[in-house]
Amino acid sequence: MGFCILASVAIAVIRPRVFAATRLQSLAKAAGLTAMGNRAFSDPAVAEVFAAYPPALRPSLLALRALIFETAEEQLGKGGLIETLKWAQPAYLPAKARTGTTVRIDAVKGDPDRYAAYFHCQTTLIDRFRDLYPDEFTFEGNRALLFQRGEKLPKPALKHCLALALTYHARSSRL
Numbered sequence: 001m002g003f004c005i006l007a008s009v010a011i012a013v014i015r016p017r018v019f020a021a022t023r024l025q026s027l028a029k030a031a032g033l034t035a036m037g038n039r040a041f042s043d044p045a046v047a048e049v050f051a052a053y054p055p056a057l058r059p060s061l062l063a064l065r066a067l068i069f070e071t072a073e074e075q076l077g078k079g080g081l082i083e084t085l086k087w088a089q090p091a092y093l094p095a096k097a098r099t100g101t102t103v104r105i106d107a108v109k110g111d112p113d114r115y116a117a118y119f120h121c122q123t124t125l126i127d128r129f130r131d132l133y134p135d136e137f138t139f140e141g142n143r144a145l146l147f148q149r150g151e152k153l154p155k156p157a158l159k160h161c162l163a164l165a166l167t168y169h170a171r172s173s174r175l
Helices: 002-030 044-052 058-076 125-132 155-166 168-174
Strands: 081-086 089-094 103-107 114-119 138-140 144-148
Touching: 044 058, 044 081, 044 089, 058 081, 058 089, 058 103, 058 114, 058 155, 103 155, 114 155, 125 138, 125 144, 125 155, 155 168
Parallel strands: none
Antiparallel strands: 081 089, 089 103, 103 114, 114 144, 138 144
């Protein structure tokens, strides 16, 4: 009797994790995310958001996501980045507290061909990006860099901006 209860508890604990992983793989496959060789999603909620993006815009957002992970690995090391949702948008933040600030990405509402990288509006990041790269980006106020679907990302400049965001607090504490 005790073994049956223990086995039932083990199945109850394991089954949701297996279901979540299977659901995540199904979502990624249905959205064409696995075929593009992208980094696996660790959070099913983030995978669902990407699966829900319009198919024409999804590759651009995935390319931006890949660049964020690439930059984070260079700046923070492997496993130094957390992918989650904030305000229902994919969000990327350093795993170590007080290292950097969150970078969010999303489609621009009301414009099916635009997407953005959002930064904390109470930082000086966008002002700094404007000073460094006045002609490289389209800016939205003090919170976002805007991109057009189909246009090539300015990778060196964007990687620098992402690195500045992901190390924002670490740099300011050294000053």
